[in-house]
Amino acid sequence: MNLLRRPVEFVKDRLGYETMKKPIDHYAPPETTEGVSQWAYVFGFGILASFILQVATGIVLATNYVPSPDTAYQSVEYITDEVRFGNVIRGMHWIGASSMVILVLIHAMRVFLTGSYKYPREFNWISGVVLLYLTFGMALTGQLLRWDQHGVWTVVVAANFAGRAPLVGEHLGEFILAGETLSGGTLTQFYALHVFILPIAIVLLIGLHMFLVTYHGISELPRAGKPVDPETYRSEYNTYVEKHQRPYWPRGIWNELVFGGLVVIVITVLGFLVGPRELGPPPDLTDLEAQPRPDWFLVWYYALISVKPHGYEEFFLVYLPIAFFVFLLILPLIANRGERHPSRRPFAIVGLSIVAGLFIMLTVVGLRAPWVPDYETEPLQAEQLGTEEPYILQGAMVFHERGCQYCHQIHGEGGDWGPDLTNVSSRMGSEQIAVRIVQGIGNMPAYQEILTTEEVDLLVEFLIEVDELEPADS
Amino acid sequence: MLYRVTGGRLGQPPDKPKSGCSGGCGCSDSAGGARPTSRREFLGLIGVGTAGLAAMVAGIPIIGALFSKPARSEQVWQLVGSIDDFEIDETVKVEFIDDDPAPWAGPAARNAAYLRRIDDEEFTAFSIYCTHVGCPVAWREGASLFICPCHGGVFDREGEVVAGPPETPLVRLDTRLRDGQVEILAAPVPVTGRRRS
Ligand code: HEM
Ligand code: FES
Numbered sequence: 001m002n003l004l005r006r007p008v009e010f011v012k013d014r015l016g017y018e019t020m021k022k023p024i025d026h027y028a029p030p031e032t033t034e035g036v037s038q039w040a041y042v043f044g045f046g047i048l049a050s051f052i053l054q055v056a057t058g059i060v061l062a063t064n065y066v067p068s069p070d071t072a073y074q075s076v077e078y079i080t081d082e083v084r085f086g087n088v089i090r091g092m093h094w095i096g097a098s099s100m101v102i103l104v105l106i107h108a109m110r111v112f113l114t115g116s117y118k119y120p121r122e123f124n125w126i127s128g129v130v131l132l133y134l135t136f137g138m139a140l141t142g143q144l145l146r147w148d149q150h151g152v153w154t155v156v157v158a159a160n161f162a163g164r165a166p167l168v169g170e171h172l173g174e175f176i177l178a179g180e181t182l183s184g185g186t187l188t189q190f191y192a193l194h195v196f197i198l199p200i201a202i203v204l205l206i207g208l209h210m211f212l213v214t215y216h217g218i219s220e221l222p223r224a225g226k227p228v229d230p231e232t233y234r235s236e237y238n239t240y241v242e243k244h245q246r247p248y249w250p251r252g253i254w255n256e257l258v259f260g261g262l263v264v265i266v267i268t269v270l271g272f273l274v275g276p277r278e279l280g281p282p283p284d285l286t287d288l289e290a291q292p293r294p295d296w297f298l299v300w301y302y303a304l305i306s307v308k309p310h311g312y313e314e315f316f317l318v319y320l321p322i323a324f325f326v327f328l329l330i331l332p333l334i335a336n337r338g339e340r341h342p343s344r345r346p347f348a349i350v351g352l353s354i355v356a357g358l359f360i361m362l363t364v365v366g367l368r369a370p371w372v373p374d375y376e377t378e379p380l381q382a383e384q385l386g387t388e389e390p391y392i393l394q395g396a397m398v399f400h401e402r403g404c405q406y407c408h409q410i411h412g413e414g415g416d417w418g419p420d421l422t423n424v425s426s427r428m429g430s431e432q433i434a435v436r437i438v439q440g441i442g443n444m445p446a447y448q449e450i451l452t453t454e455e456v457d458l459l460v461e462f463l464i465e466v467d468e469l470e471p472a473d474s
Numbered sequence: 475m476l477y478r479v480t481g482g483r484l485g486q487p488p489d490k491p492k493s494g495c496s497g498g499c500g501c502s503d504s505a506g507g508a509r510p511t512s513r514r515e516f517l518g519l520i521g522v523g524t525a526g527l528a529a530m531v532a533g534i535p536i537i538g539a540l541f542s543k544p545a546r547s548e549q550v551w552q553l554v555g556s557i558d559d560f561e562i563d564e565t566v567k568v569e570f571i572d573d574d575p576a577p578w579a580g581p582a583a584r585n586a587a588y589l590r591r592i593d594d595e596e597f598t599a600f601s602i603y604c605t606h607v608g609c610p611v612a613w614r615e616g617a618s619l620f621i622c623p624c625h626g627g628v629f630d631r632e633g634e635v636v637a638g639p640p641e642t643p644l645v646r647l648d649t650r651l652r653d654g655q656v657e658i659l660a661a662p663v664p665v666t667g668r669r670r671s
Contacts, residue, residue, distance in 0.1 A: 179543060292609055445636035
C-alpha cells in the first residue's frame with residue numbers, strides 16, 4: 001500500500017495535480033447537471049470534440065496532401081483511392097466540418113436564447129463570435145483545397161468579394177490571390193491559412209473561451225422577472241451554486257462527454273457510409289462550361305447575392321456582412337444587463353427567428369439554385385408534345401436552340417429561372433408574348449437582335465398552342 | 475476540496491504593491507520608501523520593453539514576408555491565333571498561358587478569354603469573369619448570350635448586362651493584329667473594384 005502510495009503522491013505533487021484539476025473541480029448550477037435542461041449545455045463540448053477530431057483527420061490529410069497547384073488535385077485523388085481508409089478520412093473531415101458549422105450555430109443560438117452573453121460573460125460571447133467566423137473561414141479555405149473545378153472558382157469568387165471591401169479591397173483581393181492573379185502561390189497561401197494560421201487562432205481562442213467558462217462559471221437557466229444586475233449577479237450566482245452543491249465533475253460533465261462521444265461516433269460512421277464530397281472535375285480555368293458550387297455551408301450566401309433586389313450590390317455583398325459581424329461583436333457591450341429570459345426579450349427572439357429562418361430558407365433556395373440555367377435540357381420531341389405539326393416542332397426546336405429552355409419549363413422540361421410557360425396562353429395573348437420575347441423584362445433578356453421575325457412567329461405560335469397539346473405519356 | 479470559481483481565487487491578481495504615485499519612474503522624485511517601487515517598475519519596464527522590441531524586430535521580416543506580393547507584372551500581349559482561324563461574327567474561346575508562371579503553377583497559369591471577329595481587321599475580346607463575383611460566363615451561340623452559371627447573370631454579345639445580378643458589362647480586353655496574328659492584352663483576374671474600364 002505504502003509502496004504504491006508514494007509513487008502516486010510523487011506524480012500528483014510534481015504535476016501540480018491539485019491545481020490542475022481546479023477547472024473541473026467546482027460546483028455547477030443544478031440545471032446543467034440534471035433533467036432535460038442539461039442537454040442544452042452540451043453543444044460547446046460537442047464543438048470541442050468535433051474540433052479535436054478535425055485536427056486528427058486533418059493531420060492525416062496533411063501528411064498526404066501536396067499543396068501545389070500542379071498536383072494538389074492528383075494528391076487528393078491519391079488519398080481517396082490509394083491511402084488505406086483515405087476515403088473515410090476525407091469523409092470524416094468533410095462531415096466533421098459540417099458538424100462544426102452546425103454545432104457552432106446551435107451553440108451560439110443557445111447562448112443567445114438564454115441571454116448568457118450578459119454580465120459578466122461578455123468576453124465569452126465575443127471570443128465565441130470570433131470563433132464562429134473562424135469556423136466559417138476554415139470551411140471556406142478547406143473546400144477549395146480540394147482544388148477541383150469548384151475549388152479554383154471559389155478562390156476567384158473569394159478574391160472578387162474581398163475586392164469589394166471598402167479601402168483595403170484591392171489589397172485584400174491581391175492578398176487572397178497571393179498576387180495580382182491566380183498563380184503558383186495562391187493555393188499554398190490558402191493551405192497555410194487552413195492548416196496553420198486559422199487553426200492556431202482557433203486553438204488560442206478556444207483556450208480563452210474555456211478559461212472564461214470556468215472563471216465565470218456556466219450560466220444558470222434564466223428566470224423571467226429576474227434581470228441581471230452587475231451589482232449583485234456574482235454573489236447571487238455563487239450563493240445559488242453553493243446551495244445546490246452539484247459538483248461539475250462528474251455530474252456536470254458526464255452528459256457532455258456522452259454527447260461529444262456521440263458526435264465523434266456519428267461523424268466516423270458517416271465517414272464510412274457517406275464519405276466525402278465528391279471531387280469535381282480537375283481544375284481548368286479555360287473550361288468555361290464549369291458550374292462552380294460551394295459546399296452547403298456557404299450556399300446561403302450564394303443564394304443571398306442571387307435573390308437580393310437588383311442594385312444593392314455593395315450593400316449586400318460588403319456592408320451587410322460587416323455590419324452583422326460588428327453587431328454580434330458589440331452585442332454584449334450594448335446589452336449586458338437586464339432580463340435574460342426569452343419571454344422577456346421579444347425583439348431578440350424575433351431577430352433570432354428572422355436570421356435563423358433566412359439562413360435555412362437561403363440554404364434551401366441555394367441548394368435548389370433555380371436561377372441557374374439548365375444547360376442540359378433536351379429539346380421537346382414530337383412524342384412529348386403529342387403532335388407531328390411541323391410548325392409546332394420547329395417552334396419547339398427554336399425554343400430549345402435559342403436558349404429559352406435554359407430558363408423556362410414546358411411540360412416539365414427546362415430550367416426554373418423564368419416562369420413555366422406551359423400555360424402562358426391563358427395569361428397573355430400572342431401580341432403580348434411577342435413583345436415580351438422581343439423586349440425582355442426584368443431578368444429576361446430582350447431577343448430583338450437575336451431572333452429573326454420568323455423565329456419570333458414560330459415561338460409565339462408554339463407557346464400559344466403548347467397548352468392544348470397533350471403530352472403522350474400523361 | 476471544492477473550489478469556488480466565479481470571481482474566486484482562480485485568476486485573481488496577486489496583491490499589488492502599494493505605490494505612492496502612479497507615474498512610473500516619476501516616483502523616484504518622492505522620498506525614501508518609494509524607491510524600491512520605482513526600481514521594480516523600472517525593471518518591469520525594461521523587461522516588457524525588451525520583449526516588445528523583440529517582437530517588433532522579429533516581426534519586420536515575418537510580417538513583411540507574409541504580406542509580400544510578387545512584383546506587379548507588366549500586362550503582356552498574348553498570341554491567340556492567326557486571323558484565318560476566326561470567322562467573322564463568331565464568338566469563340568481562346569486560351570493562353572500566363573506570362574512567366576511559376577514552374578509549379580500548372581492549371582493556375584492557364585487562362586482563357588472570349589474573342590469575336592467583327593470584320594477583316596477588328597476584334598473584340600472579353601474577359602471570361604462575370605462582373606458580379608467572378609464566375610466563368612459561358613457563351614451560348616444559339617441564344618447569342620453569355621450566361622453565368624452562378625447566379626444567372628446574362629450578357630449580350632457586346633458584353634452588356636441583360637439580366638441577373640451583375641451591374642457592369644463584361645471587361646473588354648485590348649486586341650491587336652500583327653502580321654496576320656491576333657494578340658490580346660491579357661488582364662489578370664479582375665479583382666472587382668479595379669480595372670473596370
Ligand atoms: C427566346 C427564348 C425565350 C422566350 C420565348 C421567353 C418567353 C418568356 C415569356 C413569354 C415571359 C412572360 C411569362 C409570364 O409572365 O408568365 C418570360 C418571362 C421571363 N423570362 Fe423568358 N423567354 C425566353 C428566354 C429566357 C431566358 C434565356 C431567360 C433567363 C436568362 C428568361 C428568363 C425569364 C424571366 C426571369 C422571366 C420573368 C420576368 C419578370 O416578370 O420579371 N427567359 N419569358
Ligand atoms: S457571378 Fe455571375 S451572376 Fe454572380
